[in-house]
Amino acid sequence: xxxxxxxxxxxxxxxxxxxxxxxxxxxxxxxxxxxxxxxxxxxxxxxxxxxxxxxxxxxxxxxxxxxxxxxxxxxxxxxxxxxxxxxxxxxxxxxxxxxxxxxxxxxxxxxxxxxxxxxxxxxxxxxxxxxxxxxxxxxxxxxxxxxxxxxxxxxxxxxxxxxxxxxxxxxxxxxxxxxxxxxxxxxxxxxxxxxxxxxxxxxxxxxxxxxxxxxxxxxxxxxxxxxxxxxxxxxxxxxxxxxxxxxxxxxxxxxxxxxxxxxxxxxxxxxxxxxxxxxxxxxxxxxxxxxxxxxxxxx
Numbered sequence: 001x002x003x004x005x006x007x008x009x010x011x012x013x014x015x016x017x018x019x020x021x022x023x024x025x026x027x028x029x030x031x032x033x034x035x036x037x038x039x040x041x042x043x044x045x046x047x048x049x050x051x052x053x054x055x056x057x058x059x060x061x062x063x064x065x066x067x068x069x070x071x072x073x074x075x076x077x078x079x080x081x082x083x084x085x086x087x088x089x090x091x092x093x094x095x096x097x098x099x100x101x102x103x104x105x106x107x108x109x110x111x112x113x114x115x116x117x118x119x120x121x122x123x124x125x126x127x128x129x130x131x132x133x134x135x136x137x138x139x140x141x142x143x144x145x146x147x148x149x150x151x152x153x154x155x156x157x158x159x160x161x162x163x164x165x166x167x168x169x170x171x172x173x174x175x176x177x178x179x180x181x182x183x184x185x186x187x188x189x190x191x192x193x194x195x196x197x198x199x200x201x202x203x204x205x206x207x208x209x210x211x212x213x214x215x216x217x218x219x220x221x222x223x224x225x226x227x228x229x230x231x232x233x234x235x236x237x238x239x240x241x242x243x244x245x246x247x248x249x250x251x252x253x254x255x256x257x258x259x260x261x262x263x264x265x266x267x268x269x270x271x272x273x274x275x276x277x278x279x280x281x282x283x284x285x286x287x288x289x290x291x292x293x294x295x296x297x298x299x
Contacts, residue, residue, distance in 0.1 A: 028089045029089040029091075032085060047071070047072060050067075052153050058160070147177075147206045148181055151177035152173035156169065158193050162193045164192050166189045175189060180207065181207035181210070183211070
């Protein structure tokens with residue numbers, strides 16, 4: 001009569017179930033993002049059109065309004081699906097959720113759906129591999145235009161029909177957004193509703209942040225131009241024989257080639273000192289033999 005043999009235990013230190021490889025998950029997430037970049041960018045632009053048409057055209061027919069509402073719902077649903085797929089493909093779901101709070105807020109709160117347009121700027125920055133400064137400039141320009149457009153649309157929608165509102169059409173909204181994001185604040189137009197004031201605070205903070213980005217980028221460009229030399233071209237490669245292209249220190253800054261040249265000179269001086277000492281002082285063995293010969297010599 002046969003007996004069922006017990007299953008041998010798993011070796012120590014080896015898990016019973018294989019854990020998913022994080023590199024595989026990252027690669028799958030990267031492929032999904034590369035495939036959905038263009039479609040989601042087009043959806044975000046379509047969302048912008050559907051969101052802005054009823055605001056810019058208050059007397060639009062009911063069919064147009066219904067179509068815009070359907071497009072808004074469809075784009076939001078597709079972005080929800082994309083977010084769910086990303087969280088499933090990410091190696092660590094909760095890490096991805098914590099690192100993408102804006103996307104989660106847009107999915108959970110439909111009132112924040114205009115923030116979906118920020119994904120347009122993010123995807124455009126990932127479209128081409130360019131220098132960091134070029135990406136920063138493009139982000140600043142696109143972000144400024146996007147903030148002005150979204151701010152004008154949202155504040156017009158929030159203020160239209162409010163008692164005592166001074167922003168009654170999209171033109172007023174654009175003017176208010178421009179003077180607010182530049183921190184000018186003429187005061188001729190100001191939101192009176194609670195939602196309009198929240199939008200104003202967000203727009204002011206965004207304007208200050210973009211101003212800081214532009215200032216930092218301009219400062220970086222000026223520092224690079226100064227370091228490149230008076231002709232504005234790239235700095236010539238330095239060599240130990242020629243510290244820089246003009247045979248002198250560039251604006252008082254020490255280059256790596258100059259440091260290497262100084263180290264080489266110090267090493268040469270050290271070798272000369274050692275050789276001179278060896279020539280001046282005879283070896284100890286020779287000095288001992290000379291002393292012995294002098295000791296054996298009769299007086």
